[in-house]
Amino acid sequence: MKPPSIIALIHGPDQPGLVSRVSSWIFLRGSNIVHADQHEDPEAGIFFQRVEWIPSGQIESEAAAFEQFASDELGMTVSVALSTDRPKVALFVSKIDHCFHDTILRFRSGEMAGSLACVVSNHETLADDAARYGLPFHHIPVTKASKAQAEDAQLEVIRSCGAKLVVMARYMQVLSDRFLKEAGCPVINIHHSFLPAFAGGKPYHQAHSRGVKIIGATAHYATADLDEGPIIHQDVTRINHRNAIPDLIRKGRDLEKSVFAQAIRLHLDNRILVYNNKTVVFD
Amino acid sequence: MKPPSIIALIHGPDQPGLVSRVSSWIFLRGSNIVHADQHEDPEAGIFFQRVEWIPSGQIESEAAAFEQFASDELGMTVSVALSTDRPKVALFVSKIDHCFHDTILRFRSGEMAGSLACVVSNHETLADDAARYGLPFHHIPVTKASKAQAEDAQLEVIRSCGAKLVVMARYMQVLSDRFLKEAGCPVINIHHSFLPAFAGGKPYHQAHSRGVKIIGATAHYATADLDEGPIIHQDVTRINHRNAIPDLIRKGRDLEKSVFAQAIRLHLDNRILVYNNKTVVFD
Amino acid sequence: MKPPSIIALIHGPDQPGLVSRVSSWIFLRGSNIVHADQHEDPEAGIFFQRVEWIPSGQIESEAAAFEQFASDELGMTVSVALSTDRPKVALFVSKIDHCFHDTILRFRSGEMAGSLACVVSNHETLADDAARYGLPFHHIPVTKASKAQAEDAQLEVIRSCGAKLVVMARYMQVLSDRFLKEAGCPVINIHHSFLPAFAGGKPYHQAHSRGVKIIGATAHYATADLDEGPIIHQDVTRINHRNAIPDLIRKGRDLEKSVFAQAIRLHLDNRILVYNNKTVVFD
């Protein structure tokens, strides 16, 4: 059993001595760094760090003390988490179920540092499956006319279940700018193409039509600009002229599952920093 | 040593019995099929076949007889080649030299079923290297004003050296529609992105700016619409936030070399059929 | 909807005219080939073919007629299947559940041309999960002393459920030579290494100890020689020095699932021929 640790993600204007000041602060409090990784973007002049340590003192107060130090003394943006945290996650889904099952099974197997709080869907298709997994299922239909109202209901579910992350497991509706702002937590989407190629609808049809020899999947943070958010993870697989659209869809399912899962895992392990519509992923 | 064989690529309207009629024609002349692969595009209703056989009769006359049979009796578009053919290839290059060296060394090693006839460049940079390889080097500068005239000179070189294929080893000029028509042979280009993502100039800069996690390279037949031609081969490699543009360029070089070489090899092995701006690659 | 087709896998001593004779037989009965692929092993002198066609006559009698033709007139070993066949599959499992869930969900989604008939396990761990999927669960404990008796019980389950294929979803017992002979159907196993590297027990521990930079998974037909059977499919993933054994196990799970599923799918699609402890996979 690993002892509980504190994980801090910091970023801000680069300045000499940051690595030294952070590591010395931790050392001088008698604590022990178990992982530290940093990155400087020379063009943007930004410093990024993920540092993880086992505190010698009481863990919550040590975490709070570091947060204050990084913010006040270093002038950095900082977020602090404990390795024992298990933030709640809301799973959005429509009818397509491969990412739905895969995500739930990974949470059940202990692969994810979080817990699934509920399933939200615009269809009833997966209600029984959700019940079998013991997960609350919220059926919130969405039509053009009812979209704003439906998003109010979704926001209410997110709030009431205390979700700190929303994951869109092939949820086939675009979330509005307002929703993303009011959700108050990050949203991870899986797009079934190698972005920026084939953004928008029916990417496998687009890929087939263009005659590409490789297809892909992209997990990204959702933003108001559809398919334009910061990319977290991507993967690809080879296709050939024999593969019709159903083959692309079948091959793509495996890509979507693993890319989506990897992105959720990296997020819950506090390994991602976002800036300038890009991600720094400390893996 | 393999005995010489005939390779036919045929395509045309699908109809029952094509596989049987082709294989029976070959069998009844006492010849032996060593490879046969076919594909039907059900949407387009087109049949494609690559068939390779060791003729019992005189090879040239057997090849001509098949050509007539496939064309007149089956009503197919057909092209016939001999496994002993070594078509001449013209290599276009600018200053960047990794695809230049790699391509030449592969031809020298016997990996390619063709022979390099000459190097054409808009710069003198690689003249000495070409000479060291024993290859004729044609320096044909290209400016906006001289472009049509330069293309005339390039076409003259292609004709006089008898090239049956032009390969653009990071040749940094767009070939005009007229050039492609008058060249009278296919042109293979290597684009340093995973098309259709990042078409146009500076794809590594575009990829870095978008924050993708994978970069790619694409070999395609050149058409008048830049970066829109039929894709032959693609490959990708993983990058991360640490990789600055020079890293992308370095990693990309390896991709470009292998993707470009693979496309040239497939073409010279008579494994590619083009239709509807796509390729059928019988590998 | 595709019309029902016949799929034949034939192999035997190579002889001139095989492609022609097979395709002409089909053509002359008014049927239409939709897929044909062949391979010759020049060293072994063996011809292999997968041919799929839509019969004009009654499908069962056409299939039987072809079987007789290929066997009696061509002297080939032949197996014939219908595209509408859904052979029954027995799933063997122990406690580890990722391949178990993944395989069942793929059968449920219609990805596999077969149907799961039952689950056999030496532990009760997954009994409830099997019940939730509506699958009969046979708990057959295995100890050193009871092994022969347990295998009798397993064979009885296979017979009574009519399984035409056994798949070992991380079933942690070695099947005896006698079992494999009496089962009367192929057995597909997933081994969690890139065979022949790290055969035997605890391959992820072996891989970690050797310091490899890539790990793999291998699906193969089970034979009396453990981990020595004909390889159907393999895949790999990259690791680094940071990855401890639990990371290898986690990363390996994704490999095992997709490699195992791919092998089962290829088998049920009648795409695999076995000879000389190798496979010809017509995909």
Place this chain on the structure above:
Amino acid sequence: MKPPSIIALIHGPDQPGLVSRVSSWIFLRGSNIVHADQHEDPEAGIFFQRVEWIPSGQIESEAAAFEQFASDELGMTVSVALSTDRPKVALFVSKIDHCFHDTILRFRSGEMAGSLACVVSNHETLADDAARYGLPFHHIPVTKASKAQAEDAQLEVIRSCGAKLVVMARYMQVLSDRFLKEAGCPVINIHHSFLPAFAGGKPYHQAHSRGVKIIGATAHYATADLDEGPIIHQDVTRINHRNAIPDLIRKGRDLEKSVFAQAIRLHLDNRILVYNNKTVVFD
């Protein structure tokens, strides 16, 4: 242009505060860390770090001061290099030339932080090519009887050219334990299989015989136990039943070139630490 930096690789018994003490030492001398990465092996209790900084003082004396600090005060094993170093490299080769050309062209292109000092070969085959590249070529034939004497001659060449690294570009002779000890510098070998699979001779023949679906290449430091040294880098490519041994050799060449180059580059960039017959690669 990047300013010159110091790169230190340190490793030794883990102890609290190492990250802090190293970074503070650098900070307090007014220098600026541009890269720092560390790793702890919890089983072995060893701490590893690569740290790179731009010194404020005179670079050689700063490097020497750090070496003393890490060694005397921290009790770590340390090696220090400058980003401007261009260590000399001896290239060993036999007759097979793809890694030979590829390696030389990469050094010429500036991809490698070193310089090729000479070529050593047991055959004269590549003498002309070496001359064309302007590289000294030492023909040292090796027979069973002359092996010790030949190694003396090789050691003399290494010494006289001042090589700090030997790279075996498909050099087809086993180096003796004595040679490796007396060479006084690391030796990188490329083996044309995915080790530990298919160690020893003719790995592509072994792979073909076993019927694997993927082949690989492995770059490792040479040790007295052939093919058992610490692995630096590996890569693989997919094959199928159609691929005969010449296809494996052709496909393998591309793997060998890129895996070998990557290993040399990582070594010359001071990114590799060796312990317990494994490598820590800070890339």
